[in-house]
Amino acid sequence: MEQIMQTFNERRGDLWQALLQHLQISTLSLLIAMVIAIPLAIWVVKHQKISEFLLQLTGVLQTIPSLALLGLLIPLVGIGTVPAVIALVVYALLPIFQNTYLGLTEIDPALEEAADAFGMSRMKKLFKVELPLAMPTIISGIRTALVLIIGTATLAALIGAGGLGTFILLGIDRNNTSLILIGAIASGVLAIIMSSLIKWLENASIKTSVSVLVVIIALLGGGSVYNTYVNRTETVTIAGKLGSEPEILINMYKELIEQDDEHIKVTLKPNFGKTTFLYNALKNDQIDIYPEFSGTVLETLTKKPQQTSGLTANETYKKARKIMAQQDDIELLRPMKYNNSYALAVQDKFKKEHHLQKISDLNNVQSILNGGMTLEFIDRGDGLKGIKQKYGLDFPVKSMEPALRYQAINKDRINIVDAYSTDSELRQYHLSILKDDKHMFPTYQGAPMMTKDFAQKHPQVSKSLNKLAGKITEKEMQEMNYEVNVQEKAPATVAHQYLVSHHLLKEDD
Known part of the structure; x- marks a missing residue:
């Protein structure tokens, strides 16, 4: 109570x-x-x-x-x-x-x-x-x-x-x-x-x-x-997907934009929905900006299937940016440093007991695998479908909400989950990521996405958001997620602390 x-x-x-x-x-x-x-x-x-x-x-x-x-x-x-x-x-x-x-x-x-x-x-x-x-x-x-x-x-x-x-x-x-x-x-x-x-x-x-x-x-x-x-000042609406990481990022966007232009008021819509929901909202001018990932653009948002295997991080971003511009007049700004890649994770003790280092090693324990994964990962070509095809794996998998799958593996009800490389739960529940030795997962670098029309009318907004380009490592992002999810700090507080400590925001008075 x-x-x-x-x-x-x-x-x-x-x-x-x-x-x-x-x-x-x-x-x-x-x-x-x-x-x-x-x-x-x-x-x-x-x-x-x-x-x-x-x-x-x-x-x-x-x-x-x-x-x-x-x-x-x-x-x-x-x-x-x-x-x-x-x-x-x-x-x-x-x-x-x-x-x-x-x-x-x-x-x-x-x-x-x-x-x-x-x-x-x-x-x-x-x-x-x-x-x-x-x-x-x-x-x-x-x-x-x-x-x-x-x-x-x-x-x-x-x-x-x-x-x-x-x-x-x-x-x-x-x-x-x-x-x-x-x-x-x-x-x-x-x-x-x-x-x-x-x-x-x-x-x-x-x-x-x-x-x-x-x-x-x-x-x-x-x-x-x-x-x-x-609210007669101009309002910019920024939305984020479900989870702590998008909420941290949109709070960073808000502070950077409002610091650089006092005539803009930013409205945040955290936990707005899944990928396609936000993309449709952006195209229909229901929101102005949201953080997206280069690999997700190529795997989910393009109208035609795209080859992502073997592309470098820079090649993935450039290809995603070009297709978005041609397909829907969407602008994908410069990405951050970290790669929030999909991954397969197991408990540390399970990894040690069965001598697992990479995804290919799962072939040796395939008969005892019992997975719990998000519905999106199960249905994606760069998710479970790709894993089965490229690694020849086939084991039972239950669809679960993101948080529930981590709770399930912590209670030994399942023994393998899909994960993002920056998830705080990896640290919280003592999980290890298996190396993608066949390079199945594309690069996922986060970047602000907006319509070209909005970008042309608000060049200062793009300039403000580009301050995050090349910033935030995977370790830093995982730590910020941990602070929000486990230590229960407010995403706005965590975002503000990062911006101040990296001199992207003026010091507090």
């Missing part, structure tokens, strides 16, 4: 921001779903065949796995808030539509006849008789939809929409139970509070319900308008 409270105090500001993002996404999704589902249900009450079709359709939509739905939406609408809201609206349609329809169709026919006998018009009967009688059932559907939305909205963090899911993802990535609990508890409390508010509206008049909704919209929308008004 003490650890949770300490983490809460340290990240209180981030939590309120994530809570507001979560509330905005959830409320907007609920309102859109209500605007679609309630009128539609009212209309189909008199059309039984259509109502049955729509009930089946909304039911089918709700069975689509959330990650699959987000994956289908990304090519159409990009990443960020828009696909998250669309997905949440899809999931909210069924309970609202179904309960509205049931509430209206289960009204006592005698009451309908009485309303007709009084000569009420269709609209007057709807608002004076039908909706008030059906309101408890409708509100119940809205409550169900809201709880569903708030829970599912945690996945919005996977596509850069923010929210409380950022705490959960960050906690998983850094093996920090406190972060996971804070995100999960906050999401649960938010669901309870919002559900109670809607429960209160169950006995309120339609006019009161509409008034409350208008106030909520005004408050949430007003916050966005206010932030836009306050």
